[in-house]
Amino acid sequence: MERRLKPAPTDYRMCPLSSVVEQRNRKPHTSVRFWQGALAMAGGAVLLLVLMITFEKVSKIYPGNSVALQDLTLTIDAGEFVSIVGQSGVGKTTLVKLLIAEERASAGSIVVGGWDITHIRASEVPLLRRQIGVVFQDYKLLPKKSVWENVAFALEVSGAPRERIAAIVPQVIKIVGLEDKLHRYPRQLSGGEQQRVSIARALVHRPKVLVADEPTGNLDALNSQEIIELLKRINAFGTTIILVTHNRGVVNTLKKRVITMEGGTIAHDQKIGKYVL
Amino acid sequence: MTTLFRLFKFAWQDFWRNLWLSLVTILMIVLALMSVNTLLLFNVMTDTVIRSVEKNIDVLVYLKSDTTDEDAKKMTEELQKHPDVSHVRYITAAEALQEFQLKFKDKPALLSSLKELDKNPLPARIAVQASDPKLYGKILDDIAKTPAQEHIEKTDFTNYETLITSVNAITSKVRRIVLGLLILFVLVSILIVYNTIRVSIYTHREEIVVMKLVGASNAFIRLPYIFESVVFTLLSVIVSFGALYVLLLAIEPQLKAFFEGLDVNLLRYLEGHWYMWALWQFALAGMLNILSSAFAVNRYVRG
Numbered sequence: 228m229e230r231r232l233k234p235a236p237t238d239y240r241m242c243p244l245s246s247v248v249e250q251r252n253r254k255p256h257t258s259v260r261f262w263q264g265a266l267a268m269a270g271g272a273v274l275l276l277v278l279m280i281t282f283e284k285v286s287k288i289y290p291g292n293s294v295a296l297q298d299l300t301l302t303i304d305a306g307e308f309v310s311i312v313g314q315s316g317v318g319k320t321t322l323v324k325l326l327i328a329e330e331r332a333s334a335g336s337i338v339v340g341g342w343d344i345t346h347i348r349a350s351e352v353p354l355l356r357r358q359i360g361v362v363f364q365d366y367k368l369l370p371k372k373s374v375w376e377n378v379a380f381a382l383e384v385s386g387a388p389r390e391r392i393a394a395i396v397p398q399v400i401k402i403v404g405l406e407d408k409l410h411r412y413p414r415q416l417s418g419g420e421q422q423r424v425s426i427a428r429a430l431v432h433r434p435k436v437l438v439a440d441e442p443t444g445n446l447d448a449l450n451s452q453e454i455i456e457l458l459k460r461i462n463a464f465g466t467t468i469i470l471v472t473h474n475r476g477v478v479n480t481l482k483k484r485v486i487t488m489e490g491g492t493i494a495h496d497q498k499i500g501k502y503v504l
Numbered sequence: 505m506t507t508l509f510r511l512f513k514f515a516w517q518d519f520w521r522n523l524w525l526s527l528v529t530i531l532m533i534v535l536a537l538m539s540v541n542t543l544l545l546f547n548v549m550t551d552t553v554i555r556s557v558e559k560n561i562d563v564l565v566y567l568k569s570d571t572t573d574e575d576a577k578k579m580t581e582e583l584q585k586h587p588d589v590s591h592v593r594y595i596t597a598a599e600a601l602q603e604f605q606l607k608f609k610d611k612p613a614l615l616s617s618l619k620e621l622d623k624n625p626l627p628a629r630i631a632v633q634a635s636d637p638k639l640y641g642k643i644l645d646d647i648a649k650t651p652a653q654e655h656i657e658k659t660d661f662t663n664y665e666t667l668i669t670s671v672n673a674i675t676s677k678v679r680r681i682v683l684g685l686l687i688l689f690v691l692v693s694i695l696i697v698y699n700t701i702r703v704s705i706y707t708h709r710e711e712i713v714v715m716k717l718v719g720a721s722n723a724f725i726r727l728p729y730i731f732e733s734v735v736f737t738l739l740s741v742i743v744s745f746g747a748l749y750v751l752l753l754a755i756e757p758q759l760k761a762f763f764e765g766l767d768v769n770l771l772r773y774l775e776g777h778w779y780m781w782a783l784w785q786f787a788l789a790g791m792l793n794i795l796s797s798a799f800a801v802n803r804y805v806r807g
Contacts, residue, residue, distance in 0.1 A: 367713070380718060
């Protein structure tokens with residue numbers, strides 16, 4: 228049986244993400260949109276109660292006794308925007324890998340929305356990944372697929388019907404502002420545009436959590452700012468954002484929770500923090 | 505159904521969008537299949553030649569001059585019943601003379617010396633052909649144990665024994681060499697095909713990782729590559745047989761001239777057997793490609 232973190236809204240236009248499109252493209256003050264917005268907010272409130280990410284005394288030791296994480300305990304509430312900062316090799320990426328079950332913890336437990344994924348079975352990993360959106364520094368797009376196909380692929384692999392794909396894909400592509408580049412291939416896009424495609428693909432399952440691992444690492448200041456704005460808008464409608472970054476400017480302007488890692492564990496955890504390294 | 509359609513679609517897209525890689529992969533499989541097919545045909549050719557040579561070997565049992573026609577015919581019938589005898593022909597003394605005259609019609613001196621004799625010097629004989637040249641000794645031993653022995657003047661087995669032994673030795677050596685080469689070619693072809701598929705999958709390794717990251721199940725990642733390898737196999741078998749046919753068509757006159765007098769016709773053989781060969785090769789090469797593909801993808805799916 229497929230596990231879900233929470234039942235998804237039946238009408239995609241009612242989910243928080245579609246409101247992002249409306250914020251970008253339309254005037255929001257009609258009665259219908261009011262109720263859609265209200266429902267979205269109500270949905271967000273429910274999510275806030277149920278979707279929590281918990282790392283409990285998690286350690287990760289790689290072969291050769293290389294300790295990446297050491298007794299890390301962390302709780303991220305639903306709807307939070309958390310920046311995880313730290314020098315290279317302190318375990319930031321390992322944290323992301325554990326969250327999407329790319330790696331398994333050596334000790335401790337990881338629970339996402341009530342689902343203990345510490346010892347998740349290989350067959351359940353695809354289900355988890357369809358519910359946690361991930362954005363990488365190197366975009367990880369499929370080079371031989373167009374923008375549309377890259378975004379649609381994430382739905383196709385989960386067996387979504389054609390009609391649903393045809394309805395959702397244009398919406399998420401609109402959210403990231405690439406509606407005029409649907410049929411371009413990744414090599415025909417700038418770095419910023421490729422990262423937007425990556426975000427659109429991550430959003431296509433309407434994830435409750437979006438993990439962004441150095442999403443601005445390969446981008447210039449302007450493109451970085453646009454990506455962060457996009458993440459903020461997505462977060463504003465209830466999606467938890469976990470941003471792993473080295474970008475001091477980004478972290479300092481966000482004025483959100485900042486977790487600073489050192490030596491595989493948490494050195495500082497500030498509700499409204501700054502980049503302190 | 506939707507999923508199956510998507511898997512086919514991805515396989516098809518991957519084939520066309522990596523056209524050069526697809527063509528190179530097919531070319532490698534075609535070369536491997538062609539090398540095996542060429543050797544298989546060579547095997548057929550040597551087999552036909554050997555059979556043809558064996559067919560031309562027979563042992564003559566010369567009958568005593570007092571043997572009646574009836575006894576000779578009875579003996580022929582007895583020999584025909586022998587399990588190791590494939591063909592028996594009774595040649596009367598008159599027929600033997602006729603054959604001799606026909607054979608040496610260009611040597612008048614020999615024929616005129618024959619005319620000097622007042623009677624036919626050639627005895628009646630029975631030409632015996634064994635199903636296997638190795639069995640002549642046994643057949644003649646068996647005849648020696650029967651009452652027919654009293655009618656036998658002599659056999660030319662002793663004269664032929666060395667020839668038959670050497671033909672046997674050569675044919676079994678040739679067969680062994682061809683079989684050895686065939687096994688070697690098949691092994692080399694398996695390695696080439698396996699490696700080609702592996703290289704093809706290797707170029708997709710990053711895509712496989714991405715597919716996993718966006719939540720594709722292992723089966724969803726594997727199956728398009730497996731479908732693609734079936735397409736590779738099908739196209740390779742068609743191309744390799746097409747190329748072989750054209751090649752044989754081109755060298756047909758030379759082959760005919762080379763094997764003059766022998767019943768060797770590779771083109772005819774290919775026309776009569778290609779579908780069985782193609783079916784077997786499609787099944788075996790397809791299985792090899794599917795296994796190679798699954799094995800190669802597995803490495804990145806698990807990684």
